[in-house]
Amino acid sequence: MDNVENVVSRNVQSIEISGIRKFFNKVAKYPDAISLTLGQPDFNVPVKIKEAMINAIEDNKTTYTSNAGIVELRKEISSYLKTQHINYHQDEICLTIGGSEGLMDVFTALLNPNDKVLIPTPAYPAYESCVKLLGGQILNYNLNKDFSIDFEQLETLIKTENPKVMVVSYPSNPTGAIISKEDNDKLYKILKNNEIIIISDEMYSALCFDDNYYSIAQFDDIRNRIIVVGGFSKMFSMTGLRLGYVCADYKLMEAIMKVHQYNVSCAPSIVQWGAYEGLKSCMEDVDYMKSQFIRRRDYLYERLISMGFETNLPMGAFYIFPSIKKFNMESEEFCERLLKEAGVAAVPGSAFGIGGEGYMRISYAYSMEQLKEAADRMESWIKKVGV
DSSP: OOOHHHHSOHHHHTOOOOHHHHHHHHGGGOTTOEEOOOOOOSSOOOHHHHHHHHHHHHTTOOSOOOTTOOHHHHHHHHHHHHTTTOOOOGGGEEEESHHHHHHHHHHHHHOOTTOEEEEEESOOTHHHHHHHHTTOEEEEEEBOTTSOBOHHHHHHHHHHHOOSEEEEESSOTTTOOOOOHHHHHHHHHHHHTSOOEEEEEOTTGGGBOSSSOOOGGGOGGGGGGEEEEEESTTTTTOGGGOOEEEEOOHHHHHHHHHHHHHHTSSOOHHHHHHHHHHHHHOHHHHHHHHHHHHHHHHHHHHHHHHTTOBOOOOOBTTEEOOBOGGGTSOHHHHHHHIIIIIOEEOEEGGGGOGGGTTBEEEEOOSOHHHHHHHHHHHHHHHHHHOO
16 A cells, blocks of 8 residues: 555554653663663562452353443442542442553543643653544643642643643653642642543552652542543553553543443453452552562662762652753663663653653663662763763
8 A cells, every 4th residue: 555644544643652662662672781661560460369360260250241340349449549538439430451441431532623631741651642643632731840730831721721631640650750738739729610621640559659649539529520540550560461440420431431332342351350359458469569669769769869860759650750951962862872882771751742851761660680780881871971
């Protein structure tokens, strides 16, 4: 076919392959490189979850579930969310094939062509790609140096652009930032007086390192406009098992369910039974994994600071997002050279939108041994490169 551009949707042509995956694929050309690119915890799925999935197969629980998913798991998710002061009934929860399907279902249910969507920058690249696929308009709102929300600019955008949807993402991929109580209250006051639908991506909620967890979904008086997207990929290190969930008020859920049922019918049955067991029996595994991530974060943070990087201390997820502006290189060039000359792969900040330029994302979802070797290589390379 000669004229593919005339055949493929213009919306599809407007997006690119994920910059995260693009850079990860380059690592294959450097067999001795240490890759710190992917958000893939290096822990095994907890044993009780594995056993529950095996038992589900042996008990022939391999048929379709309801579109929303098994009620046992939806009840357990509802109970789990209550520990975070987030209130959704089991019938306001739908199990999806990872958070990715959940996000796409939500955007599809909400957006008409040219609807405006507020998306932070830097941010997980799928938000912008989903909006472009559906013909929506992206309004980037900026983050401050500590990756908190620039509320002055946000209020201006809301006043002048009349957005339909706003995406909020804490703990954040790629920055590792969380939202403070003060900022959560400030965001609530702004959104309370504006008819905006809020999509709160809380995929990393189980990996919040602070004693207190804050979310815009904790405000019940606007919950009819809040949609939470979460999941188990990071929580139970079950990325390849693809199970997420969406929580929304009944009226919004009805629309989301239409997209979900015609898209995938239901999430995999045996994985649902695994996650159900996980929420009941494996929270100690989550706590252990979180403690190890904190240990790795502290190590990597100290090493980066000692090398002269400017960086914030991440308070969630398993990413750190140091500035590389002092090196006078664009993030793509910096990470290309870091890979070729030092044998360390990190993701260019530009993969996370215009606000990510001048940074790189390092995942510390890798062993301490790998992190130490990578830090040693980076340190030697930086001494050669200079500033």
